[in-house]
Amino acid sequence: MLEHFSHIVTVFLLVAGLFIIVARGNLIKKLVGLSILQTSVYLLYIAPGKLLGGTAPILAPQFSIYSNPLPHVLILTAIVVGVATLALGLALAVRIREAYGSIEEDEILALDRAEDPA
Amino acid sequence: MALSVLMLMRMRNLFAVIVLFGIYSFLMATVLVALDAVDVAMTEAAVGAGVSTVLLLGALHLCKSREAKPAHRPWLPLAVALSTGLVLVYGAMGLPDFADPLSPIHRHVVPRYLQNEVQVPNVVTAVLASFRGYDTLGETTVVFTAGVGIIALLRRRKKPVAVGCAETLFALYVQFHGDFGPGGGFQAGVIVAAAMVFHALIFGADTARRVVPDWLVETMLAAGVLLYAGVGVAGLLLGGNFLDYFVLDVDPVHGQHRGIFWVEVGVATTVSGVMLKIFYMFASRDDANGESEQ
Numbered sequence: 513m514l515e516h517f518s519h520i521v522t523v524f525l526l527v528a529g530l531f532i533i534v535a536r537g538n539l540i541k542k543l544v545g546l547s548i549l550q551t552s553v554y555l556l557y558i559a560p561g562k563l564l565g566g567t568a569p570i571l572a573p574q575f576s577i578y579s580n581p582l583p584h585v586l587i588l589t590a591i592v593v594g595v596a597t598l599a600l601g602l603a604l605a606v607r608i609r610e611a612y613g614s615i616e617e618d619e620i621l622a623l624d625r626a627e628d629p630a
Numbered sequence: 631m632a633l634s635v636l637m638l639m640r641m642r643n644l645f646a647v648i649v650l651f652g653i654y655s656f657l658m659a660t661v662l663v664a665l666d667a668v669d670v671a672m673t674e675a676a677v678g679a680g681v682s683t684v685l686l687l688g689a690l691h692l693c694k695s696r697e698a699k700p701a702h703r704p705w706l707p708l709a710v711a712l713s714t715g716l717v718l719v720y721g722a723m724g725l726p727d728f729a730d731p732l733s734p735i736h737r738h739v740v741p742r743y744l745q746n747e748v749q750v751p752n753v754v755t756a757v758l759a760s761f762r763g764y765d766t767l768g769e770t771t772v773v774f775t776a777g778v779g780i781i782a783l784l785r786r787r788k789k790p791v792a793v794g795c796a797e798t799l800f801a802l803y804v805q806f807h808g809d810f811g812p813g814g815g816f817q818a819g820v821i822v823a824a825a826m827v828f829h830a831l832i833f834g835a836d837t838a839r840r841v842v843p844d845w846l847v848e849t850m851l852a853a854g855v856l857l858y859a860g861v862g863v864a865g866l867l868l869g870g871n872f873l874d875y876f877v878l879d880v881d882p883v884h885g886q887h888r889g890i891f892w893v894e895v896g897v898a899t900t901v902s903g904v905m906l907k908i909f910y911m912f913a914s915r916d917d918a919n920g921e922s923e924q
Contacts, residue, residue, distance in 0.1 A: 516722055516723060516725070519719070519722035519725060520719060520722065522722075523715050523718040523719050523722060524715070526714075526715070526718065527711045527712065527714060527715035527718075528711075530710075530711045530714060531704075531707055531708060531711035534704075534707035534710060534711065535704035535707035535708065535711075538644065540644055540647075540648075540686065540689060540690060540693065541644065541647060543686075544647055544648070544651050544686070547651065547678075547682065548651075548654070551654075551655070551658050551674075551678070554658070554662070554670070554674070555658075555661070558662060558665050558667045558670060559665060560725070560726065561665070561666075561667070562665045562666055563666075567666060568666045568667070568668045568669075569666070578666075579665070579666035579667070581757055582757060583667075584667045584669055584670050585757045586765075587667070587670050588669055588670050588673055589765070589766060589769040591670065591673045591674055591677050591678070592673065592677065592769070592773060592820060592901055593769055593772050593773055593776075594677075595677045595678075595681055595682050595685075595820075595905070596772070596773045596776035596777065596904055596905075596908075597776055598682055598685065599682075599685050599776065599780055599908040600776045600779050600780055600783075602685055602686065602688075602689040603689075603779070603780045603783040603784050603908075603911070604783060605689060605693065606689055606692045606693065606783075606784065607783055607784070609692065609693045615693050
């Protein structure tokens with residue numbers, strides 16, 4: 513159990529993010545949930561790269577064990593791409609609020625139904 | 631960390647949710663340092679706790695919303711989430727143990743990365759800009775595309791007017807030190823943007839726009855991607871493959887350094903341009919929000 517602790521934390525964060533996305537109707541809250549789900553993926557990638565007794569992958573003569581640099585590269589770019597897409601989502605939420613006067617999913621759906629009874 | 635996430639789920643005051651999310655991001659950055667991912671932690675601290683908190687607060691300000699009380703008890707989502715969790719935990723039990731040096735992740739291409747063929751001590755930078763240069767070019771393009779999307783969504787006819795100092799100096803250090811210590815284009819880009827954003831928060835967005843005007847930001851957006859691709863084309867013209875840095879100089883190792891340097895400059899330019907543009911768009915949206923409501 514203990515050797516899988518990092519995986520369990522990851523799964524917990526993922527499930528929490530998923531729950532927020534599905535259960536909460538507020539679009540900003542949903543985006544926060546999506547970000548939490550995303551950070552769980554960071555952990556999923558980074559945690560297996562760690563080696564006990566290892567150090568950050570910056571080569572220096574006094575160290576011989578380095579943690580795995582590849583996940584770091586992948587996640588580094590993922591974070592930056594993540595914030596760009598988060599901003600895109602927020603921009604959409606702002607436009608939705610301007611068009612509907614609300615960012616609650618239920619209210620938006622109700623407005624949609626009122627406009628188009630089909 | 632788990633505590634702040636649990637609080638996040640329960641709270642309906644969105645302001646508190648966003649502040650908690652910032653705290654959560656900072657804790658995540660600390661965990662990443664503990665896992666030896668210093669480059670990633672630097673980015674997460676600047677992005678998660680800095681830029682995205684500001685963006686979320688900006689969007690919240692524009693939406694002026696408080697989360698409504700849910701109409702029904704969330705039993706179904708809870709069940710879905712928990713069953714997903716159970717399946718994942720079951721799956722995780724089959725994964726290699728934590729910090730197992732024999733797990734496949736440590737045995738495939740990574741030992742070659744660590745041999746340091748390109749003689750750049752920070753392996754993360756070497757892999758990012760050289761070994762996996764194609765990926766990074768693609769990702770820079772994604773960031774650029776997101777920036778363009780936001781401009782399209784939040785564009786105003788009104789001429790928007792548009793921010794740094796000690797932090798920017800630090801960012802430049804991060805940029806150029808990237809070969810040797812933790813750092814590089816992505817980190818520097820977000821730190822520049824965070825510096826500007828905080829400068830704007832303190833002195834007002836208009837002062838910021840005077841330091842870094844809109845046209846400059848928009849040029850940066852495109853110039854970064856072009857610079858990156860340009861380095862690739864330069865390799866092509868000099869008789870190598872696309873993004874082949876070895877041909878950029880008579881001395882192959884020096885060529886690598888040169889290629890990585892320019893690629894990182896391109897990345898930093900696009901990333902900071904996009905982040906700033908996003909921030910400006912949200913900031914200028916505010917002035918016009920009132921009239922669009924009718």
